[in-house]
Amino acid sequence: MNWWFSKIALTPIYKPPTSAMKIRVEVDGVESLASPKELELLTGAKFAPWLEIQSERIHRAVCKLGAKLRRKQKMSLEQLWQGNYYKREIESGYMPDVLLRWTGEEVGWGLFARRAFRPKEFIAEYTGLLRRWRRADRKNAYCFEYVQESGHPTSYLIDARDQAGIARYINHSAKPNLKPTLATIGDVTHVILVVDRPIEKGEQLCYDYGPAYWSHRKEPIIFQG
Numbered sequence: 001m002n003w004w005f006s007k008i009a010l011t012p013i014y015k016p017p018t019s020a021m022k023i024r025v026e027v028d029g030v031e032s033l034a035s036p037k038e039l040e041l042l043t044g045a046k047f048a049p050w051l052e053i054q055s056e057r058i059h060r061a062v063c064k065l066g067a068k069l070r071r072k073q074k075m076s077l078e079q080l081w082q083g084n085y086y087k088r089e090i091e092s093g094y095m096p097d098v099l100l101r102w103t104g105e106e107v108g109w110g111l112f113a114r115r116a117f118r119p120k121e122f123i124a125e126y127t128g129l130l131r132r133w134r135r136a137d138r139k140n141a142y143c144f145e146y147v148q149e150s151g152h153p154t155s156y157l158i159d160a161r162d163q164a165g166i167a168r169y170i171n172h173s174a175k176p177n178l179k180p181t182l183a184t185i186g187d188v189t190h191v192i193l194v195v196d197r198p199i200e201k202g203e204q205l206c207y208d209y210g211p212a213y214w215s216h217r218k219e220p221i222i223f224q225g
Helices: 003-007 036-043 056-071 077-085 087-092 135-139
Strands: 023-027 030-034 098-102 109-113 122-125 129-132 143-149 152-159 178-185 188-195
Touching (some): 023 036, 030 036, 056 129, 056 143, 056 152, 056 188, 077 178, 087 122, 143 178, 143 188
Parallel strands (some): 023 098
Antiparallel strands (some): 023 030, 098 109, 122 188, 129 152, 143 152, 178 188
């Protein structure tokens, strides 16, 4: 390991306590405010609205790549601007005015707007465990490819199967109202979901999972949106 790599400053991942956070949930027409622990019992996934990096080694590798891309000016101005613009939401675990609703066995959970949203409004970061990709992940429906700059894949992914924020429950649509995009803070890039077109109150939030997702999976019977 060279000296620069071993001494690189790690971009911190802020993780304020989640104990006081509440998530609005609806099951069988009954709406309530759930604690993170109650949500875990309902969905089987730990509520974790901040990115978790599996090991210090991976954290260092991600920061090293991020620093290199910044130095060579490879990162887009958009992702750098978005890292600055959405920094507060990303670091605070921002919770938009949404409702997590059980839609039935066929689709499962879905996220719905409790108010109208305007384009470019921040909805959520796609969080989970940032780790190396494995062949078995082709069967994991909760993985999001991790990139540090658009169009350049890495050997890492974000696994939201066992721990995640609200982005885990946003369904696929061929006519989405959200779009995934990148926001870089320091040397770490975050995958975020922002509003792509005006969303009306009561509308389900959705984004296009992309062809790579469906290349190893059976396409859904119903596209939500």
